[in-house]
Amino acid sequence: MSEETKKKKNSDQSQRLVSLDALRGFDMFWIIGGAGLVVALAKVFHLPEELVGTLSEQMKHVQWEGFRFFDLIFPLFVFMSGVAVPYSIIAKLDDGASAILLQSRIIRRAAVLVLIGLSFTALRFQPEQIRLYTVLWLIGMSYLIGASITLHVASWKKRLVIFFGVLIFYHVVMIYLPYPGKGTSLTPHNNLAAWMDRNLIETNLYRGDYDPEGSIRIIPAGMLCLLGALAGEWLRGYGRARMRCGMELLAAGLVCLALGWSWGLVFPIIKDLWSPSFILWSAGWSFLLLALFYIVMDVWKQRWIGWIFLPIGMNSILIYASQWYVPWGNIRDFFFRGYSGTLSDTGMQQLVLLGGLVLVQWLALFWLYRRKAFLSV
Structure with missing residues (x-):
């Protein structure tokens, strides 16, 4: 191993993106009850x-059509799964690992994510309730696409060509490709993606006749993961955290927001379709949040700010899967339902119950965090 390679390896090992772990925790915080907790706090105050x-x-x-804060949670996670690729995959390639071996790892991780998502319904042993198209399906398949392209296409310029080329292709196909019963405009139940959901694979669909995580949507979602990987390689290329890198991430975010808004004039921002404008708009906000966390936690070293989010982010898949397997609501009720009943103010009752739900999950994650027990997928 050359001295240059050794230095690069040591740099990668010493440079842990605490900001990425914290941002992942920030993202998952809203899913484990943070959304309701924030609204309850606003009412109490x-x-x-x-x-x-x-x-x-x-x-x-x-x-x-449209976009709200809660619509960012899912695509932000897909984007972050891409940011980690240069550290988990490309770093090993630079150290001499076989591309075939790394590709097998990518496939294995995608398969495990899909299987975890499938287990949420398959383990009920009710065939008619089995749902293939889950959140973890889309995360796994988008990771497979984005990480594989990153592994095999070294040039960032070629990756950008692929990114925009695929989004343009998706736009054209979604708008112009004929299919049985095609309408004159895009509606939730009449569009190519919905038609494919119903006819490609026989599975239970979340919306009844279509699934917002289904079929062809893995293609644009894969491009979001690919863009996240470009951001991760950008960060890794600096070796250590620098303000200039953070400012460049901010600039990239603003460019993506402008492109997403512009594209939205001809193909609206629609999360259920993962439309090209939605991909770019989500990427813009993802870049901005990554830049903010990176500057504060990695550049300014103010890592205490993320202490709430780090235990969540380090076990994000575990806490997400636990929503199906752990009766968090019952555990919360055991400790907090009685006390909340002693309060006369309904707002305070709601705050105690919502805060208790977040607290019991966070304490479990903190216990795992202190013991360095992490679910690695």
């Missing part, structure tokens, strides 16, 4: 009703 209403609305998904 008697913030203006209009502000509370707006905040509450932002903690819900849009029905079709």
Whole structure:
């Protein structure tokens, strides 16, 4: 091994992106009850009703077109799975690992994620309830696409060509490709992706006749993972955290937001379709959040700010899967339901119960964090 390679390896080992772990925890915080907790806090502090209403609305998904804060959670996670690729895959390639071996690891990780998601319904042993198209399906398949391209295409310029080329292709196919019963406009139940959901694989669909995580959507989601990998390689290329890198991430975020808004004029921002405008708009906010966490935690070394999020982020898949297997609500009720019943104010009752739900999960994750027990997929 050459001296240059040794230095690169040592740099990768010493440079842990604490900001990425914290950002992943920030993302998952809203899923484990943070969304309701924040709204409950706003009500208890008697913030203006209009502000509370707006905040509450932002903690819900849009029905079709548009974008709210809660719509960012899923694509941000896909983006971050890409950011980790240069550290988990490309670093090993630089150290001399076989591309075939690394490709097998990518396939294995994607398969494990898909199987974990499938277990949520398959283990009920009710065939009609089995749902293949889950959140983990889309994360796993998008990771397979984005990480594989990153592994085999060394040039970042070629990757950008692939990114925009695939989004343009997806746009054209979604708008113009004919299929039985095609309508004159995109609707939730009449579009190519929904038609493929119903006809490609026989499985239980989340919306009844289509699934927002289904079929062809893995292609644009894979491009979001690919863009995240470009961001990760950008970060890794600096060797150590620098303000200049953070500012470049901010600039990239603003460019993506501008492109997403512009594309949205011809193909609206629609999460259920993972439309090209949605991909770019989500990427823009993902870049901005990554830049913010990176500057504060890695450049300024203010890592204490992320102490709440780190235990969540280090076991993100575990805590997500636990929502199906662990009766967190019952555990919360055992400790907090009685106390909440002693309170006369309904707002405080809700705050105690929502805060208790987050707390019992966080304490379990903190216990694992202190013992360095992490689920590695």
